[in-house]
Amino acid sequence: MTVPKTWRRIPELYNLQGTKCKSCSALFFPGREVCVKCGSISLEPYRFQGKGRVVTFTIIRSQISDPEGENIDIPAREIPYVLAIVELAEGPMLTCQIVDTPEKDVFIGKQVDMVFRKIVEKGKRGVIQYGYKFR
Amino acid sequence: MRKVAIIGVGMTKFGQHWEKDMVNLAVEAGTRAIHDAGIHQKDVDVLYGGTMSGGLFTNQEHLGSMLPDYLGFKNIPSVRVEAACASGGLALRQGYIDIASGAHDIAVVGGVEKMTDVGSHSVTKALATAADYEREAAFGATFPGLYAMMARLHMHKFKTTEEQLAEVAVKNHRNAMHNPYAQFHKQISVSDVLKSQYIADPLKLLDSSPISDGAAAIVLASEETAKKLCDTPVWIAGSGHATDTISLHDREDLLTLNATVKAAKQAYTQAKLSYKDIQHAEVHDCFTIAELLAIEDLGFAAKGASGKFIQEGNTSIGGKIPVNTSGGLKAKGHPIGATGVAQAIEAVLQLRGDAGKRNTGAETSLAHNVGGSGGTALVHIFTREKR
Numbered sequence: 028m029t030v031p032k033t034w035r036r037i038p039e040l041y042n043l044q045g046t047k048c049k050s051c052s053a054l055f056f057p058g059r060e061v062c063v064k065c066g067s068i069s070l071e072p073y074r075f076q077g078k079g080r081v082v083t084f085t086i087i088r089s090q091i092s093d094p095e096g097e098n099i100d101i102p103a104r105e106i107p108y109v110l111a112i113v114e115l116a117e118g119p120m121l122t123c124q125i126v127d128t129p130e131k132d133v134f135i136g137k138q139v140d141m142v143f144r145k146i147v148e149k150g151k152r153g154v155i156q157y158g159y160k161f162r
Numbered sequence: 163m164r165k166v167a168i169i170g171v172g173m174t175k176f177g178q179h180w181e182k183d184m185v186n187l188a189v190e191a192g193t194r195a196i197h198d199a200g201i202h203q204k205d206v207d208v209l210y211g212g213t214m215s216g217g218l219f220t221n222q223e224h225l226g227s228m229l230p231d232y233l234g235f236k237n238i239p240s241v242r243v244e245a246a247c248a249s250g251g252l253a254l255r256q257g258y259i260d261i262a263s264g265a266h267d268i269a270v271v272g273g274v275e276k277m278t279d280v281g282s283h284s285v286t287k288a289l290a291t292a293a294d295y296e297r298e299a300a301f302g303a304t305f306p307g308l309y310a311m312m313a314r315l316h317m318h319k320f321k322t323t324e325e326q327l328a329e330v331a332v333k334n335h336r337n338a339m340h341n342p343y344a345q346f347h348k349q350i351s352v353s354d355v356l357k358s359q360y361i362a363d364p365l366k367l368l369d370s371s372p373i374s375d376g377a378a379a380i381v382l383a384s385e386e387t388a389k390k391l392c393d394t395p396v397w398i399a400g401s402g403h404a405t406d407t408i409s410l411h412d413r414e415d416l417l418t419l420n421a422t423v424k425a426a427k428q429a430y431t432q433a434k435l436s437y438k439d440i441q442h443a444e445v446h447d448c449f450t451i452a453e454l455l456a457i458e459d460l461g462f463a464a465k466g467a468s469g470k471f472i473q474e475g476n477t478s479i480g481g482k483i484p485v486n487t488s489g490g491l492k493a494k495g496h497p498i499g500a501t502g503v504a505q506a507i508e509a510v511l512q513l514r515g516d517a518g519k520r521n522t523g524a525e526t527s528l529a530h531n532v533g534g535s536g537g538t539a540l541v542h543i544f545t546r547e548k549r
């Protein structure tokens with residue numbers, strides 16, 4: 028796990044920066060370099076506001092990380108945790124954890140806001156990656 | 163394009179093979195397939211081998227060289243094919259195109275995965291590479307998690323129930339009782355499924371396919387060659403292949419696998435058949451919800467109606483369209499790269515009438531193989547000579 032791999036994604040992970048197509052105004056998160064709606068390669072950075080709605084969700088109950096692993100990119104997370112697909116107010120959808128909310132209070136259609144949290148701790152000596160979760 | 167026949171099939175039992183490595187499994191399946199075809203190693207012109215990740219599961223890549231080497235297919239061209247859980251179906255497709263094009267006359271297409279040489283954490287990590295690793299897996303998405311989110315939405319939108327999901331697992335376990343190659347020979351009940359532990363709500367342990375070792379292989383031949391070598395050729399009447407966004411969250415409709423819809427359309431069009439003409443199907447049931455979605459996307463049930471369709475017995479042996487007579491991924495086992503090829507083998511056994519107590523008497527069969535959460539799909543349609 029190298030530092031550049033984490034560093035180059037800071038705008039996306041910290042600021043919800045995606046892209047907007049200059050030809051057809053389509054919005055993408057994460058940002059794309061080719062507009063899949065119209066084929067344009069002229070896109071500019073676009074920052075999403077961080078408001079959204081739960082489209083669907085699950086509660087992950089089986090751990091998937093390797094507790095011993097130093098080189099494992101998938102983090103040790105405390106289980107259970109709520110995983111959701113959230114539709115941003117501007118349209119694009121993303122996959123994220125829902126936090127600060129009791130399991131029973133998560134439902135399809137729930138309005139959620141972005142929060143800034145630790146996403147991945149890459150091994151005991153690795154980089155800590157921060158980014159978006161929702162609540 | 164030339165007509166292409168399947169003239170031989172062979173597979174290992176699926177399950178935990180502590181005494182065999184990846185190459186041992188591939189050699190067992192490949193050798194059985196060429197014996198079934200009645201040919202010699204030197205008759206094989208080309209090899210397509212599907213495996214998801216020799217590297218992550220066994221530290222071995224460059225299988226394009228290693229597999230023909232140990233199979234005794236000296237110096238032939240050989241291609242390792244990867245499309246996550248659809249690697250086997252894609253190997254079949256590439257072999258089909260090769261023979262149909264006239265490039266070669268006899269191809270062996272196979273799939274293998276050795277999953278039990280690493281711990282379950284490493285298996286889960288390897289499987290996560292079939293999703294968008296940085297945008298799904300790194301945020302905590304597991305494969306059960308992705309399919310669970312589809313299941314939750316299906317239940318929300320269409321009133322599908324956990325009992326209906328459980329019926330898929332119960333049926334597939336019932337079918338596997340009669341398949342000697344299946345990993346599980348254990349009848350389960352709806353209440354067993356409902357009582358099994360949640361891994362990603364609403365999916366439970368018994369909604370999920372297992373971790374398996376195994377290999378499967380098929381011999382393909384051109385029409386001319388097949389007629390010389392084989393009395394019971396099974397014809398590949400249609401072959402479809404399509405892709406979709408790798409991330410589930412980028413799909414317009416999270417409950418439609420567009421890759422399946424498009425691949426099916428290609429296969430139906432080529433075969434000049436509709437879903438109504440299909441008499442047997444093997445579909446990709448990595449989780450029970452995946453079988454429901456497949457039944458809808460292939461046309462057998464209307465969107466949203468699959469839960470009821472299964473509950474009414476339409477997909478059981480003796481029903482309208484028997485699905486996963488082999489036991490499916492759920493009960494036959496799911497050695498990732500081998501799965502797509504093993505599905506085609508069940509189709510061949512059904513069409514030949516060699517499926518024992520699982521026989522349906524089908525004259526047309528369909529196999530449907532999915533990679534990841536729907537990023538790749540393969541659909542093949544098989545037919546036999548009228549008897």
Ligand SMILES: [Zn+2]
Nearest residue numbers: 048051062065
């Ligand atoms: Zn555009």
